[in-house]
Amino acid sequence: MKRIYKAHLLFTKERSRFEVLENSYIAVENGCIVGVASDLSSLDYKSAEITDFGDCLLIPAMNDLHVHAPQYRNQGMAMDLELLPWLQNYTFPEEMKYADLHYADSLYRRFVFDLWRFGTMRACVFATVHTDSTRLLMHIFQEAGMGALVGKVGMNRNCPTELTESVEDMTQGCESLIEEFPQFYAQNSQPPTPLVRPIITPRFVPSCTPEMLRACGELAVRYQLPVQSHLSENKDEIAWVQALEPESSCYGDAYDRYGLFGQTPTVMAHCVWTDGEELELMKRRGVMVAHCPTSNLNLASGMAPIRKFLEKGLDVGLGSDISGGHNLSIFKVMVYAIQTSKMYYQQNQEMTFLTLPEVFWMATKSAGSFFGHVGSFEPGYEFDALVIDDSNLNFNNYSLLERLERYIYLGDDRQITHRFCRGREIKMQ
Amino acid sequence: MKRIYKAHLLFTKERSRFEVLENSYIAVENGCIVGVASDLSSLDYKSAEITDFGDCLLIPAMNDLHVHAPQYRNQGMAMDLELLPWLQNYTFPEEMKYADLHYADSLYRRFVFDLWRFGTMRACVFATVHTDSTRLLMHIFQEAGMGALVGKVGMNRNCPTELTESVEDMTQGCESLIEEFPQFYAQNSQPPTPLVRPIITPRFVPSCTPEMLRACGELAVRYQLPVQSHLSENKDEIAWVQALEPESSCYGDAYDRYGLFGQTPTVMAHCVWTDGEELELMKRRGVMVAHCPTSNLNLASGMAPIRKFLEKGLDVGLGSDISGGHNLSIFKVMVYAIQTSKMYYQQNQEMTFLTLPEVFWMATKSAGSFFGHVGSFEPGYEFDALVIDDSNLNFNNYSLLERLERYIYLGDDRQITHRFCRGREIKMQ
Numbered sequence: 132m133k134r135i136y137k138a139h140l141l142f143t144k145e146r147s148r149f150e151v152l153e154n155s156y157i158a159v160e161n162g163c164i165v166g167v168a169s170d171l172s173s174l175d176y177k178s179a180e181i182t183d184f185g186d187c188l189l190i191p192a193m194n195d196l197h198v199h200a201p202q203y204r205n206q207g208m209a210m211d212l213e214l215l216p217w218l219q220n221y222t223f224p225e226e227m228k229y230a231d232l233h234y235a236d237s238l239y240r241r242f243v244f245d246l247w248r249f250g251t252m253r254a255c256v257f258a259t260v261h262t263d264s265t266r267l268l269m270h271i272f273q274e275a276g277m278g279a280l281v282g283k284v285g286m287n288r289n290c291p292t293e294l295t296e297s298v299e300d301m302t303q304g305c306e307s308l309i310e311e312f313p314q315f316y317a318q319n320s321q322p323p324t325p326l327v328r329p330i331i332t333p334r335f336v337p338s339c340t341p342e343m344l345r346a347c348g349e350l351a352v353r354y355q356l357p358v359q360s361h362l363s364e365n366k367d368e369i370a371w372v373q374a375l376e377p378e379s380s381c382y383g384d385a386y387d388r389y390g391l392f393g394q395t396p397t398v399m400a401h402c403v404w405t406d407g408e409e410l411e412l413m414k415r416r417g418v419m420v421a422h423c424p425t426s427n428l429n430l431a432s433g434m435a436p437i438r439k440f441l442e443k444g445l446d447v448g449l450g451s452d453i454s455g456g457h458n459l460s461i462f463k464v465m466v467y468a469i470q471t472s473k474m475y476y477q478q479n480q481e482m483t484f485l486t487l488p489e490v491f492w493m494a495t496k497s498a499g500s501f502f503g504h505v506g507s508f509e510p511g512y513e514f515d516a517l518v519i520d521d522s523n524l525n526f527n528n529y530s531l532l533e534r535l536e537r538y539i540y541l542g543d544d545r546q547i548t549h550r551f552c553r554g555r556e557i558k559m560q
Numbered sequence: 561m562k563r564i565y566k567a568h569l570l571f572t573k574e575r576s577r578f579e580v581l582e583n584s585y586i587a588v589e590n591g592c593i594v595g596v597a598s599d600l601s602s603l604d605y606k607s608a609e610i611t612d613f614g615d616c617l618l619i620p621a622m623n624d625l626h627v628h629a630p631q632y633r634n635q636g637m638a639m640d641l642e643l644l645p646w647l648q649n650y651t652f653p654e655e656m657k658y659a660d661l662h663y664a665d666s667l668y669r670r671f672v673f674d675l676w677r678f679g680t681m682r683a684c685v686f687a688t689v690h691t692d693s694t695r696l697l698m699h700i701f702q703e704a705g706m707g708a709l710v711g712k713v714g715m716n717r718n719c720p721t722e723l724t725e726s727v728e729d730m731t732q733g734c735e736s737l738i739e740e741f742p743q744f745y746a747q748n749s750q751p752p753t754p755l756v757r758p759i760i761t762p763r764f765v766p767s768c769t770p771e772m773l774r775a776c777g778e779l780a781v782r783y784q785l786p787v788q789s790h791l792s793e794n795k796d797e798i799a800w801v802q803a804l805e806p807e808s809s810c811y812g813d814a815y816d817r818y819g820l821f822g823q824t825p826t827v828m829a830h831c832v833w834t835d836g837e838e839l840e841l842m843k844r845r846g847v848m849v850a851h852c853p854t855s856n857l858n859l860a861s862g863m864a865p866i867r868k869f870l871e872k873g874l875d876v877g878l879g880s881d882i883s884g885g886h887n888l889s890i891f892k893v894m895v896y897a898i899q900t901s902k903m904y905y906q907q908n909q910e911m912t913f914l915t916l917p918e919v920f921w922m923a924t925k926s927a928g929s930f931f932g933h934v935g936s937f938e939p940g941y942e943f944d945a946l947v948i949d950d951s952n953l954n955f956n957n958y959s960l961l962e963r964l965e966r967y968i969y970l971g972d973d974r975q976i977t978h979r980f981c982r983g984r985e986i987k988m989q
Binding site for chain 2: 204206207208209210211238241428429430431432433434457458466469470471473474476477484486487524526527529533536537539540541543
């Protein structure tokens with residue numbers, strides 16, 4: 132069944148500018164976009180059901196490249212410490228609670244609902260070490276019809292006993308999830324890649340012994356699974372990694388030597404202090420950056436040099452990083468990405484600050500590439516989209532681009548009237 | 561008629577910590593707080609009407625120390641330039657439209673409604689050069705029952721002809737407003753100081769000839785009116801002021817020599833680059849800082865050294881600075897104030913970052929002091945308050961302080977169920 136949607140289309144085919152198609156049409160079949168046009172007649176529309184969203188904006192849905200589902204309870208609080216003591220004092224105690232499936236069920240459902248509310252249809256998610264509650268989270272995403280790469284977290288040192296797991300248990304737990312959730316990782320697979328899949332997730336080097344890192348790398352390669360972790364977020368953390376892995380030439384190299392740095396598709400969160408050799412290695416290995424500016428401010432980590440990454444040709448997406456970040460809306464993370472880059476520019480004028488199309492592109496087409504053909508309105512892309520009714524913000528003859536900018540800066544969940552993931556409208560409550 | 565309100569009371573009597581009174585009572589008479597207690601019996605409650613807000617939080621209302629009402633249309637857009645070209649390209653063209661009373665009426669009503677929506681009950685407001693639309697804005701505040709110091713803006717150089725006014729016309733326009741709106745500026749006046757009053761408002765040194773600045777200073781002293789302007793926001797601006805007023809030892813001195821720097825109560829917005837002699841002069845003259853972190857990020861101005869100001873004993877409040885700032889909610893400005901201070905700290909570890917009680921105190925008791933006894937729940941203070949029903953955020957046994965922190969980080973206008981200004985409940989629509 133072909134469907135055609137009419138609205139004002141705004142998206143970023145390229146990094147540096149918006150495509151703006153006023154009163155235009157998108158044709159969708161089997162979850163994928165089969166045509167985009169300003170006049171209906173140029174589409175094969177005879178058998179299609181047409182939905183007219185009137186004066187609304189239609190934009191690609193948001194992708195969150197880095198978020199900790201079990202930190203949802205701590206969102207918007209406990210912001211008085213830097214990364215390492217913050218983990219010990221606030222984060223680990225909360226994650227321990229996810230041994231309790233009942234607790235996990237209640238909080239994970241709220242978390243997924245809130246992702247949906249703010250228009251995020253795909254996410255790279257850290258769960259906890261607990262296999263059962265990780266499975267539960269994957270089921271919740273699956274029931275919702277939203278896309279997620281969900282990681283059972285590997286950790287076995289420098290953390291509370293309750294969050295420590297043996298390498299064998301980690302491997303076994305991961306394999307049981309891999310068996311249950313088909314893991315085929317390919318962009319043009321037939322049948323289509325499942326929406327919810329496992330992702331190999333060593334927490335970060337300080338939490339993982341070399342054996343744990345090696346086992347994670349082996350799982351990734353054996354099952355051709357993507358990898359996510361944290362990289363160069365905080366100066367104390369980097370010094371600690373250097374002490375723990377003295378033979379590594381940089382933090383990134385400590386992943387690379389265990390097959391966790393681009394051997395399969397890899398996304399690393401933060402990269403605040405990535406430079407020199409580590410930057411070169413990321414480029415060489417095609418490792419993607421999950422830029423989390425809200426978190427980097429809240430935990431006083433620093434300002435990631437995103438302009439430098441882009442000029443180097445690195446792929447960059449955005450992450451909310453709940454609960455280091457407080458804002459689950461990727462629209463607000465875009466605002467923070469621009470603002471942080473302005474502070475960076477203020478101190479390094481050769482690094483021009485990020486523009487609105489650039490951060491929009493990061494959140495949509497660039498981040499979306501980690502999930503397949505996701506994040507743009509081009510034929511062959513999966514139809515992940517949001518309908519924005521911004522009439523309460525649009526009271527004074529704004530252009531379509533001004534309307535989008537104002538929605539990003541001023542809007543919230545109230546203006547999102549419809550959400551689509553892989554062609555299907557996702558409704559909740 | 562005495563009224564008593566029951567709820568969880570949270571406020572900052574001192575800068576460094578919250579007062580948290582669970583299930584407690586505030587007694588209000590003639591707009592002022594006459595008693596605060598945890599048990600009703602300790603208040604004289606016999607003749608009082610008691611309102612129970614149940615499990616809601618009751619906090620002081622927000623004060624916005626720096627906002628441009630005629631830039632409301634540009635809120636959340638046009639963020640691609642630094643201060644000086646931004647003024648020329650976006651701000652001045654918009655302000656010109658306020659020669660049209662019809663336009664002003666439509667936009668100013670929306671602006672005041674939005675201030676109300678986000679819980680700001682008092683504001684220091686820049687209008688435009690236009691006397692009639694400035695008067696209109698004052699009437700709108702007066703009708704609403706909200707507090708505002710509103711400035712007809714003085715400007716006569718380096719700006720479009722349409723926004724230029726002669727010194728005589730500026731003086732005459734101000735005097736007509738002063739006549740219409742009683743200007744008596746005293747904290748314990750009987751009858752109480754009017755809620756809406758004029759404030760002397762030279763735009764900033766580059767927009768005002770020495771004659772204009774002198775005339776503004778004379779008006780302030782003659783009518784004992786407060787003063788507001790901009791100070792040391794941007795490096796190019798500072799260099800320009802130095803070129804325009806070469807005999808001034810610093811930007812602040814260029815105001816001081818015309819009687820506009822603490823000769824009457826004065827608030828200066830930004831102070832991003834204030835240091836050394838200017839800082840000393842502000843301290844000596846008791847000039848207050850309106851810290852506008854959102855704007856300072858959006859216009860790539862820099863990070864104001866607020867910890868240094870506090871240690872020096874300067875008074876600091878918060879400002880939204882619409883439309884340099886995009887966020888009219890002072891709660892969100894608090895978040896940005898903490899985040900900016902964390903970036904400052906990240907680069908200057910001796911300057912510890914701002915805490916939640918500190919920014920709350922800035923937005924309430926500290927900023928409130930510019931309007932009288934406003935911003936705290938202490939006997940003798942005017943009852944400016946917000947009722948926060950955060951039940952949708954409070955799903956997991958949070959403490960009262962955690963609930964407040966989460967509201968500040970995650971909440972919006974939807975959780976504000978009642979707003980009070982000087983004891984009166986302010987309702988709109």
